[in-house]
Amino acid sequence: MSVPAADSAFSKDRPFPSLITENRLLSRPGSAKETRHIIANLAGSGLHYKAGDSLGVFPTNRPQEVSELLQRLGATGDEPVMLPKATAPIAVREALTSRLALSGPTRKIVETLSTKAADAGEKAKLAGLLAPESKEVLTAFLDEREFVDLLAEFPSARLTPQELVDHLRRLMPRLYSIASSPKVYPAEIHLTVAVVRYATNGRDRVGVCSTFLADRVQVGTTPTPVFVSHSHFGPPEDGAKDCIMVGPGTGIAPFRAFVQDRVAGGAKGRNWVFFGDQHRATDFLYGEEWEQYVAQGQVARLDTAFSRDQHLKIYVQDRMRENAAELWAWLKAGAYFYVCGDAKRMAKDVDTALHDIVMQQGGMTPEQAADYVKQLKKEKRYQRDVY
Numbered sequence: 001m002s003v004p005a006a007d008s009a010f011s012k013d014r015p016f017p018s019l020i021t022e023n024r025l026l027s028r029p030g031s032a033k034e035t036r037h038i039i040a041n042l043a044g045s046g047l048h049y050k051a052g053d054s055l056g057v058f059p060t061n062r063p064q065e066v067s068e069l070l071q072r073l074g075a076t077g078d079e080p081v082m083l084p085k086a087t088a089p090i091a092v093r094e095a096l097t098s099r100l101a102l103s104g105p106t107r108k109i110v111e112t113l114s115t116k117a118a119d120a121g122e123k124a125k126l127a128g129l130l131a132p133e134s135k136e137v138l139t140a141f142l143d144e145r146e147f148v149d150l151l152a153e154f155p156s157a158r159l160t161p162q163e164l165v166d167h168l169r170r171l172m173p174r175l176y177s178i179a180s181s182p183k184v185y186p187a188e189i190h191l192t193v194a195v196v197r198y199a200t201n202g203r204d205r206v207g208v209c210s211t212f213l214a215d216r217v218q219v220g221t222t223p224t225p226v227f228v229s230h231s232h233f234g235p236p237e238d239g240a241k242d243c244i245m246v247g248p249g250t251g252i253a254p255f256r257a258f259v260q261d262r263v264a265g266g267a268k269g270r271n272w273v274f275f276g277d278q279h280r281a282t283d284f285l286y287g288e289e290w291e292q293y294v295a296q297g298q299v300a301r302l303d304t305a306f307s308r309d310q311h312l313k314i315y316v317q318d319r320m321r322e323n324a325a326e327l328w329a330w331l332k333a334g335a336y337f338y339v340c341g342d343a344k345r346m347a348k349d350v351d352t353a354l355h356d357i358v359m360q361q362g363g364m365t366p367e368q369a370a371d372y373v374k375q376l377k378k379e380k381r382y383q384r385d386v387y
């Protein structure tokens with residue numbers, strides 16, 4: 001849903017070197033998750049944003065992974081390499097640190113290693129992986145590995161720095177929903193970042209950008225290249241309209257921005273927030289802020305679904321169904337309905353719940369409910385920002 005950026009000296013092609021001024025844990029000790037509140041400073045950038053926009057961040061890779069790759073290549077890091085479309089070479093360490101993705105090996109690198117391997121055992125293993133009947137085995141093998149694993153597993157296949165670099169994809173920026181309103185924070189952008197850490201093939205892995213923000217950026221000193229990605233997603237222009245916001249997990253981020261924005265702008269419409277995460281005690285992101293908004297009457301309804309606080313899971317869509325009559329009343333009165341967060345499961349299940357509520361409460365057939373929801377979308381009263 002990206003739209004062209006407004007006039008600014010900085011853009012995706014020329015990102016602004018922002019300083020991160022805050023990096024605070026939102027999840028509490030004992031949580032299974034690590035979710036952080038990150039603040040990027042925009043002072044001097046001339047960048048503008050609005051509630052609903054995202055921030056693009058260009059990360060760098062972990063230095064230890066870069067060093068291990070260089071060591072496996074037998075390189076010092078100073079060797080020059082050419083990147084696609086480049087006019088001049090750069091040092092391989094720089095290429096591996098900030099230009100290229102070190103994950104996602106494909107069949108092509110296995111083919112290259114098989115032509116280079118000198119050891120008979122390695123050659124046989126590579127040939128087995130490339131056999132026509134091994135397609136699924138190869139996919140599973142590659143899913144569990146990054147490039148460094150392949151160099152470690154097939155040391156007799158010596159690649160030059162350029163040969164490795166030729167197999168790597170460009171390191172792409174990551175987007176994060178902005179969790180602040182420019183009406184309250186014109187010169188900074190807040191983010192809600194779930195830090196990705198896991199293990200495969202016996203190695204600890206990390207998400208490049210979430211750990212760049214969590215671990216590698218030094219608060220106040222590391223220039224962090226960012227750009228604003230403008231979006232059609234956003235609160236209603238008419239502040240008199242009611243808003244229903246469904247944002248479990250990090251999906252809550254834009255709704256913190258929406259509510260800040262509406263409160264600061266004196267919007268008269270009501271706000272209804274659905275939030276869910278694993279446990280109230282450790283994962284209620286911005287819990288105190290939400291409770292304060294409720295106490296002050298600025299959030300009319302706050303419905304939470306802490307999935308693992310009881311034997312049976314409870315999700316945001318269960319709370320929607322429990323409150324179907326009221327949700328329908330809000331929709332009939334012209335409310336906007338927003339969803340943000342996990343695309344794979346949550347957003348689909350919330351969409352199903354919305355259809356069911358419209359059908360049951362509105363006394364409609366499935367086809368009529370589908371038309372009703374389609375019309376909501378057409379009127380921009382049903383908007384999603386899912387990933």
Ligand SMILES: Cc1cc2nc3c(=O)[nH]c(=O)nc-3n(C[C@H](O)[C@H](O)[C@H](O)COP(=O)(O)OP(=O)(O)OC[C@H]3O[C@@H](n4cnc5c(N)ncnc54)[C@H](O)[C@@H]3O)c2cc1C
Nearest residue numbers: 174175176177192193194196198207208209210250253387
């Ligand atoms: C519009 C938009 C808004 C977004 N807003 C937010 C936001 O507000 N907050 C937020 O935290 N994120 C948000 N994201 C997601 C964010 O852009 C990144 O995708 C996320 O931070 C992961 O990036 P990374 O570089 O840390 O991980 P990557 O290096 O990209 O690694 C992620 C990959 O690691 C692999 N992986 C992850 N976990 C496992 C596992 N357990 N087992 C095996 N493999 C695994 C998967 O292949 C996954 O795709 C948003 C995305 C979009 C498109």
Ligand SMILES: NC(=O)c1ccc[n+]([C@@H]2O[C@H](COP(=O)([O-])OP(=O)(O)OC[C@H]3O[C@@H](n4cnc5c(N)ncnc54)[C@H](OP(=O)(O)O)[C@@H]3O)[C@@H](O)[C@H]2O)c1
Nearest residue numbers: 194248249250251276277278307315316342345346349387
């Ligand atoms: N790869 C995956 O399978 C997967 C799944 C979810 C999120 N993610 C990604 O992980 C990152 C961080 O996630 P997050 O911290 O934002 O939150 P999250 O993992 O989406 O979890 C937030 C809450 O949503 C619940 N949930 C799980 N499935 C749901 C469903 N079908 N419908 C409604 N709620 C559901 C979770 O419950 P339980 O965890 O107790 O089930 C939890 O209480 C995001 O980038 C997200 O896209 C990946």
